[in-house]
Amino acid sequence: MDPFTELTAGTAASAAVLHPAPPAAAPELLALLGRTPLARIAAPLPHPHPGFWAKLEALGAGGMKARAAVSMLLGARARGELLPGAPVVESTSGTLGLGLAFAGQALGHPVVLVGDAELEPSMRALLTAHGARLELVERPARTGGWQAARIERLHSVLAELPDAYWPDQYNNPDNSAGYAPMAAEIGDALDHLDVLVCSVGTGGHSAGLTGPLRRRWPNLRIIGVDSIGSTIFGQPARTRVMRGLGSSIHPRNVHYEAFDEVHWVGPDEAVDSCRRLARGCFVTGGWSTGAVALVSAWAARTRPGDVVATVFPDGPHRYLGTVFDDDYCHAHGIGVSGPPADRPVEIPHPRAVEATGWTRCRTVLDPAETVLDPAGPEEGSR
Structure with a gap:
């Protein structure tokens, strides 16, 4: 099984998927960041x-959010919160996910993204093509909607990956x-x-x-x-x-x-x-x-x-x-x-x-x- 296979709610995950191997870092990608017209x-x-x-x-x-993604991962690494090769887990409706996929490749971290059923098929395909693993929630939470449902799933993923880092984009x-x-x-x-x-x-x-x-x-x-x-x-x-x-x-x-x-x-x-x-x-x-x-x-x-x-x-x-x-x-x-x-x-x-x-x-x-x-x-x- 490809360790970055897309998962949906209720799908049994293999040990390889739960503990994805870190990709080789490609720091040369960082030269592509920014300088947009x-x-x-x-x-x-x-x-x-x-x-x-x-x-x-x-x-x-990597789009606009690649700027934030690289900054958050570099900051976490400098503080010792993100260990070399450790997974990165985040909730996203797509745009930050693309940025994190870029940052993960550049810095050598597997990326697990918690999305929802509203995520467009084209974005799902793009994220998985860039090596991210998707966890998709199927129903919005009664209070807080899709966003709350994604955060709840995110915490369950973090429990399965004790060395993972959560950037918490909203408060970082x-x-x-x-x-x-x-x-x-x-x-x-x-x-x-x-x-x-x-x-x-x-x-x-x-x-x-x-x-x-x-x-x-x-x-x-x-x-x-x-x-x-x-x-x-x-x-x-x-x-x-x-x-x-x-x-x-x-x-x-x-x-x-x-x-x-x-x-x-x-x-x-x-x-x-x-x-x-x-x-x-x-x-x-x-x-x-x-x-x-x-x-x-x-x-x-x-x-x-x-x-x-x-x-x-x-x-x-x-x-x-x-x-x-x-x-x-x-x-x-x-x-x-x-x-x-x-x-x-x-x-x-x-x-x-x-x-x-x-x-x-x-x-x-x-x-x-x-x-x-x-x-x-x-x-x-x-």
């Missing part, structure tokens, strides 16, 4: 705008530290920056970019972009179609004090933006990319003269069966109720009303330090 985006989204800059992380080896400061080189790349490419728009899932890249870029440009405005149905910024957690941003937990990597405002974006708006990007400038991606593109175009349009930049976390290929598939969108009620919102509804406080579409709030709170309404289940996160 910064593209000028001018496609109407949906209105004409002056344009904004987008860091194209899909063009980097090395996650954020991995984006310092990206901040330097953006700073070196631009003479000035007024607004940075960041999607928020684990909080890693927004925290990692904000500090260095604000030291260079102290008046830099930071806009966070979340998914409707996510509880990160104090909204109630609900079942979500969008994967890759948002969460049902409050990651401690999110630096709430850094954000000037937050926007919640729905699947109607994200799909519309992704498709407009694909038709209008050839550069596009998935849910997170569509969401930040929409808000970046809005910022460029409503703040004339300001230089706006964002990060496109991924490309389109993973989403051909979802974002770019008419049957999928129709089955999930996306685009069936008319054109998506072309500007945000503004609310005074995250608890003022539940966001069901593009919504803006200039009051940003840490919900872990605020009494909030109980949250329901959710699905999908990085």
Whole structure:
């Protein structure tokens, strides 16, 4: 049996699968990390705008999350928490998994990824092709949805692999530290920056970019972009179609004090933006990319003269069966109720009303330090 054979819930695992042999390290791969292009985006989204800059992380080896994955594993090795050749186990909806597969090959660690039944077949195939072993949960938890179910399975895998290391991407400061080189790349490419728009899932890249870029440009405005149905910024957690941003937990990597405002974006708006990007400038991606593109175009349009930049976390290929598939969108009620919102509804406080579409709030709170309404289940996160 291939030691990296995909496993599903209830499948009996052989000793070889439970204790995968470490791959030979390939440190030369680290030279491929980062240095992605910064593209000028001018496609109407949906209105004409002056344009904004987008860091194209899909063009980097291992994707955007490879930066965080390498940083977390190197940090753990330096502290003695990750022994040479020991397994790495993490929960993921796909993107970090790809980054960890890259880091595992580069540094010589087998990688076990706990995903869920919503993980696209193409991403499953890609992760296993790169040598990761998959553990898939089949049902969401009653409280906390897919994310909670993945974490529960993760703990059972850790019990089987006592020498394994769990990066805990949501609460690991090395996650954020991995984006310092990206901040330097953006700073070196631009003479000035007024607004940075960041999607928020684990909080890693927004925290990692904000500090260095604000030291260079102290008046830099930071806009966070979340998914409707996510509880990160104090909204109630609900079942979500969008994967890759948002969460049902409050990651401690999110630096709430850094954000000037937050926007919640729905699947109607994200799909519309992704498709407009694909038709209008050839550069596009998935849910997170569509969401930040929409808000970046809005910022460029409503703040004339300001230089706006964002990060496109991924490309389109993973989403051909979802974002770019008419049957999928129709089955999930996306685009069936008319054109998506072309500007945000503004609310005074995250608890003022539940966001069901593009919504803006200039009051940003840490919900872990605020009494909030109980949250329901959710699905999908990085």
